[in-house]
Amino acid sequence: MTGNKTGTKVRSEREHMKKALDLISVLLLAAGAVYYLGGSFSGLAALSSGAALYLFNIYYFQGKEKTLSAVKKYLSRLIVPLIGIAAAVVSGAVIMLLTGYDPIESYTALFYGGFVKNWYVAVLNATPLIFTGLSIAFAFKAGLFNIGAEGQYYIGAMAGAWLGFKLELPPLIAIILVYAAGSFLASLWNFIPALLKVKTGAHEVITTMMFAHIARYLSPIFIRAFGGDPATSTHPYVTWELPESSWLLSFKSFIPDANYRLHTGILIAVAAAFFVSYVLENTKTGFEIKAVGFNKEAARVQGISVGKNIFIAMMFAGALAGMAGITQVLGLDHKLFENLQAGYGWNGISVALLASNNPVGVIFTSLLWGALDAGGQYMARTTHTPNSIVEIIKGIMLFLIVAKYIYIYAARLIKKKKGGGSV
Amino acid sequence: MKKGIRLAVLIIAAAMMLSVASCKKEEKKAEEKKLLASMATDVGGLGDKSFNDGANQGLELVKEKLGADVKVVESKQQTDYVPNLIGLAEDGSDIVFAVGFLMEQAVKEAAKNNPDTKFAGIDIWAGDGDPSNFMGILYKEHESGYLAGVVAGMMTKEYASASPKFNDKNVVGVVLGMFIPPVEKFEVGFIQGVKSVNPDCKVLSVTTGSFVDQAKGKEAALAMIEQGADIVFQVAGLTGLGVIQACKEKGVAAIGVDVDQSAVAPDTVLTSAVKQIPRTVYLAVEAVKNNTFTGGTKVYGIEDDATGISPFHEFESVVPQAVKDKVAQVTADMKAGKIKIETTRAALGM
Numbered sequence: 104m105t106g107n108k109t110g111t112k113v114r115s116e117r118e119h120m121k122k123a124l125d126l127i128s129v130l131l132l133a134a135g136a137v138y139y140l141g142g143s144f145s146g147l148a149a150l151s152s153g154a155a156l157y158l159f160n161i162y163y164f165q166g167k168e169k170t171l172s173a174v175k176k177y178l179s180r181l182i183v184p185l186i187g188i189a190a191a192v193v194s195g196a197v198i199m200l201l202t203g204y205d206p207i208e209s210y211t212a213l214f215y216g217g218f219v220k221n222w223y224v225a226v227l228n229a230t231p232l233i234f235t236g237l238s239i240a241f242a243f244k245a246g247l248f249n250i251g252a253e254g255q256y257y258i259g260a261m262a263g264a265w266l267g268f269k270l271e272l273p274p275l276i277a278i279i280l281v282y283a284a285g286s287f288l289a290s291l292w293n294f295i296p297a298l299l300k301v302k303t304g305a306h307e308v309i310t311t312m313m314f315a316h317i318a319r320y321l322s323p324i325f326i327r328a329f330g331g332d333p334a335t336s337t338h339p340y341v342t343w344e345l346p347e348s349s350w351l352l353s354f355k356s357f358i359p360d361a362n363y364r365l366h367t368g369i370l371i372a373v374a375a376a377f378f379v380s381y382v383l384e385n386t387k388t389g390f391e392i393k394a395v396g397f398n399k400e401a402a403r404v405q406g407i408s409v410g411k412n413i414f415i416a417m418m419f420a421g422a423l424a425g426m427a428g429i430t431q432v433l434g435l436d437h438k439l440f441e442n443l444q445a446g447y448g449w450n451g452i453s454v455a456l457l458a459s460n461n462p463v464g465v466i467f468t469s470l471l472w473g474a475l476d477a478g479g480q481y482m483a484r485t486t487h488t489p490n491s492i493v494e495i496i497k498g499i500m501l502f503l504i505v506a507k508y509i510y511i512y513a514a515r516l517i518k519k520k521k522g523g524g525s526v
Numbered sequence: 527m528k529k530g531i532r533l534a535v536l537i538i539a540a541a542m543m544l545s546v547a548s549c550k551k552e553e554k555k556a557e558e559k560k561l562l563a564s565m566a567t568d569v570g571g572l573g574d575k576s577f578n579d580g581a582n583q584g585l586e587l588v589k590e591k592l593g594a595d596v597k598v599v600e601s602k603q604q605t606d607y608v609p610n611l612i613g614l615a616e617d618g619s620d621i622v623f624a625v626g627f628l629m630e631q632a633v634k635e636a637a638k639n640n641p642d643t644k645f646a647g648i649d650i651w652a653g654d655g656d657p658s659n660f661m662g663i664l665y666k667e668h669e670s671g672y673l674a675g676v677v678a679g680m681m682t683k684e685y686a687s688a689s690p691k692f693n694d695k696n697v698v699g700v701v702l703g704m705f706i707p708p709v710e711k712f713e714v715g716f717i718q719g720v721k722s723v724n725p726d727c728k729v730l731s732v733t734t735g736s737f738v739d740q741a742k743g744k745e746a747a748l749a750m751i752e753q754g755a756d757i758v759f760q761v762a763g764l765t766g767l768g769v770i771q772a773c774k775e776k777g778v779a780a781i782g783v784d785v786d787q788s789a790v791a792p793d794t795v796l797t798s799a800v801k802q803i804p805r806t807v808y809l810a811v812e813a814v815k816n817n818t819f820t821g822g823t824k825v826y827g828i829e830d831d832a833t834g835i836s837p838f839h840e841f842e843s844v845v846p847q848a849v850k851d852k853v854a855q856v857t858a859d860m861k862a863g864k865i866k867i868e869t870t871r872a873a874l875g876m
Contacts (some may be wrong), residue, residue: 224609265799323735340628340704364608365638434606438631441704442736445603484613504873 128156134520141354187503209311217474228473233372234427235451239459245395245416251311254318255446259425267349289425298415340441351434366434537544554680564597565623584807607632615643659819668715670799675719695754703762743768
């Protein structure tokens with residue numbers, strides 16, 4: 104009797120200890136991520152020790168087998184993208200050699216500029232991309248192609264600026280309200296495309312793209328109304344500056360040597376990615392959306408409402424893309440520019456595809472894209488290798504990922520044919 | 527064996543001498559550090575045949591005449607502006623140019639954060655609250671626009687028979703990029719120039735909203751030509767190259783902007799409403815070299831030979847002497863301050 108009791112006691116103590124250690128490792132990972140994204144490389148140490156502790160935990164409490172399988176699980180997810188990246192880098196080097204640029208010098212500048220020197224620029228570039236990437240990835244899960252994320256971005260940006268001007272509230276409340284109302288308005292921008300899709304079957308690629316153009320060209324009208332009056336302003340292409348109460352917190356306020364432009368929007372973006380991942384993996388809605396995306400007919404037979412889920416997916420995708428605009432306005436610019444030439448909506452498609460529509464993967468692909476852009480500018484400035492080489496490398500990376508879809512498609516076709524033959 | 531040792535000693539001695547020599551060279555280099563002048567383009571990039579290229583030409587001039595090092599970086603998107611300008615300052619530039627009105631916010635931010643580097647902005651205004659290491663360079667675009675308007679106004683009606691490119695509809699057009707002050711000044715000056723010699727002339731005007739969309743420029747120009755315009759003035763950066771393309775295809779005349787754009791389409795570009803960006807860039811770098819750089823706004827106009835129109839090139843024989851005389855007279859009157867040109871649409875009652 105007593106032996107049994109102590110046994111459970113020991114077991115529960117072990118449980119407690121495991122939970123405590125897990126918590127510590129998660130905290131380490133979170134703190135490391137915050138510091139690293141804030142431009143402080145000490146965050147990397149915290150990140151790696153957090154990961155080590157996580158693995159050690161598995162090893163200590165569950166044994167060697169489990170550890171190995173955990174490592175294998177993560178590595179196997181990384182292997183395809185890593186091969187793609189490596190192949191793109193090699194092809195880039197070949198192109199540089201053929202066109203008379205020094206690949207070693209150029210790549211040194213590219214990676215040093217993107218991941219070390221101007222890492223903060225990479226993070227700034229990545230922030231809106233994560234949101235638009237999530238928007239597109241989420242819609243993809245429902246079998247939808249939200250190609251108009253660019254438009255929802257502009258709606259979010261306009262809504263963010265408008266509410267920022269109009270709401271005179273204490274900082275935190277103002278920001279929460281701007282995010283809530285702004286993303287709601289951006290999701291409404293997808294209301295008509297969603298309605299048309301469900302009721303008439305009009306393809307969302309066409310409708311959302313048209314709506315993107317409307318939104319983009321609404322922005323000058325908006326700007327004229329909020330400070331960009333050519334008769335009175337020296338800069339009619341940009342609104343007034345937002346009141347400071349609606350600015351996002353900058354990293355500089357708690358990491359003294361962070362770049363003054365770097366804002367905490369990236370943390371919201373990362374949180375959003377984990378939220379989307381949770382919705383998709385652990386909720387009924389997420390399950391239904393995936394079922395609709397996987398096979399509409401099968402979902403219908405199972406009693407899942409296809410129309411309702413398409414509707415939800417489109418609206419949620421709109422809200423996510425809108426948050427990209429809100430974050431850019433509240434965090435980085437503190438005003439709305441007429442034309443950013445940044446194509447966050449279009450680039451969001453790339454990062455979503457590159458991450459195979461995995462929400463957490465979008466964080467990493469966005470950071471990669473951001474770092475390539477930041478490093479590309481640094482490379483062009485210091486080595487005279489033209490920036491376009493970065494676009495070529497990006498294109499090759501994407502191609503290799505799309506090629507993966509081609510393999511899958513081909514495999515499916517072959518299977519189908521074989522299946523058809525046997526009937 | 528001995529020979530080997532001697533050889534080794536010799537090699538070592540030679541290496542040491544070489545290294546000493548190279549050390550000396552490096553010291554010398556460090557002593558007379560070359561002036562570094564750099565620029566960041568706006569999203570239009572190099573090859574816009576407009577102000578980005580103009581500023582680049584200015585840096586070429588600086589390299590040639592002042593023996594300075596130059597560095598150019600092209601911005602791909604608006605969010606690149608600040609990192610590029612700050613990066614150029616960190617690379618040790620003595621002066622950094624921001625090209626184009628759209629970089630106003632970025633260059634002022636960069637100047638504030640890098641007080642030891644001089645910054646200059648083409649088409650950017652410097653006000654009281656702006657840092658003292660920032661110089662805004664502006665031009666009297668309305669003067670160039672006015673002169674181009676005089677030529678267009680006379681050619682489209684009075685001398686329309688001079689070339690089959692012109693028709694009898696008495697219509698000319700202006701295609702604008704984004705509606706910002708320098709663009710507005712070109713347009714408003716052009717309209718006044720046209721009306722001064724040809725009050726009945728109809729001047730069409732379209733704002734495309736972009737400086738980088740050639741297709742849109744082409745579309746806008748085609749629509750104008752459809753309405754009878756036989757001379758189209760483009761004030762649209764890269765978008766304007768599409769305008770010239772459309773004019774070439776439809777066999778009408780175009781007027782270029784910022785720099786002499788005759789080379790784009792010699793048989794189409796009648797003249798260009800220029801501003802001498804290269805010269806003003808050169809003057810700013812020279813000021814840095816001579817330690818006479820001051821912040822604030824510098825406005826260049828026809829009295830500095832910084833505004834005006836370019837030669838007619840292939841149209842030299844088409845444009846009659848009367849037009850050339852008129853241009854010369856108007857130029858002289860402008861220099862003498864006899865002509866008042868409005869600079870905003872509001873002042874024209876538009």
